[in-house]
Amino acid sequence: MATAFPGEFAFIEWVKKDQPDNDSMLVGIGDDCAVLAPSSRATLVTTDMLMEGSCFRLAEAGPYRVGRKAMAVNISDIAAMAGTPKTAFVSLGLPQSMSFEDAKELHRGLQSMAGEFGVVIAGGDTNTWDGGLTISVTLLGEVIGRGAVLRNGAKPGDWIFVTGPLGGSILGHHLDFTPRVDFARRLHEQVKLHAMIDISDGLAKDLHRIVTASGVGAELEAINIPITDDARRMSAQNGKTALEHALGDGEDFELAFTVSEEDGKQLLETYPPDRSTLRMIGRIVESGFWLLDGGHRHVLAPVGYEHHFGQSTE
Ligand SMILES: [Mg+2]
Structure with a gap:
């Protein structure tokens, strides 16, 4: 008992009793x-x-x-x-x-x-x-090497990347994820990261924070946004598309970041899609927040998870 x-x-x-030490x-x-x-x-x-x-x-x-x-x-x-x-x-x-x-x-x-x-x-x-x-x-x-990567450094023409597939974390990933410390450090050592955020409230919402802080816009390509099997599983049950889950679900804890086009090309050579979870998902533009899907450009809502005051969480 x-x-x-x-x-x-x-x-x-x-x-x-048995606390480890560090320097x-x-x-x-x-x-x-x-x-x-x-x-x-x-x-x-x-x-x-x-x-x-x-x-x-x-x-x-x-x-x-x-x-x-x-x-x-x-x-x-x-x-x-x-x-x-x-x-x-x-x-x-x-x-x-x-x-x-x-x-x-x-x-x-x-x-x-x-x-x-x-x-x-x-x-x-x-x-x-x-x-x-x-x-x-x-x-x-x-901080390491080049210093802290903030949210406000994205520039028009930058490529936007995410470090792994998104959506459906409520099925378990939100409890069992591995923070992307090592990946971030390796990326930061290789190229100049312009802006970065961890995806805690959903890709659209968190990327919108970079866009707002940097005074720019973004254009995402639906076909390139990596989607988890869990997002597909949830989609099969609730009628929301798997892409909507990838854009709006919170607690993926992958990183979204932007780099120059030149550095972006270099990263794709180092981390090709068949050997890495890194994906190029779009570009930073002058203004607006857009999703390219099937040849159409839609306005993307910065949807995602938010704590609401005065509402029950049930
Ligand atoms: Mg954060």
Whole structure:
């Protein structure tokens, strides 16, 4: 039988026990603050909060996968800047009904995803309450080589790429994805990435953020947008097209980015479609947001997932 949750202090004591180290952490969990060594590179900071009912269902996903996702969504944001993730801070609102074993599993999930990317958990806060499970992760990272890749650098004539197939992540991918840290770093070392974003709210919506930040437009080619089998599966059931799923579903956690045409050609030689998931899906234009489909140019709506205030998530 699961043991009752013994309290925050016992949990923190347990978490402290086998914390790995890294070169940037001088003092980790257990003091009033963590102490981090200064870095010669600029620091990236991101934070993301997951809430039971909105971002996951604990009973379906289980605490281990939820822990992995909470860490992975933050690592994906560091990937979106072509950076290296380093140090995480984890704040938990644990439901009073949660067992000690489930809390440990949650932490093991956070820890396992962190470990795969050399990230250490250097601190955080743990509370119990009578609401659902809430996990907030703050992640620090470092820029590499050419510096952080922002959203505002896309230029007319750029080619637009995505790092993998899109859509239907609700069938499981949203819990089990691998953040594209390594791919982003390799791309960033090879060519000059003009603008980049991780696809958390859907391709159309997230690409529209690049377009808006850069003051440009975009033209996507429907035939070149890579679609997951899960998007096809959902399409067969709900009547939405697989392309609509690829354009509008959230939580793919692939990267969308733009490069010059010349660099784009080079990338297609390095990552040919038969040996890579990288796809060229369109071009940056002066203005507008367009989808080329079957010889027609349609206005593309920046559809996607959005948190709405004052509405039930049920
Ligand atoms: Mg992001």
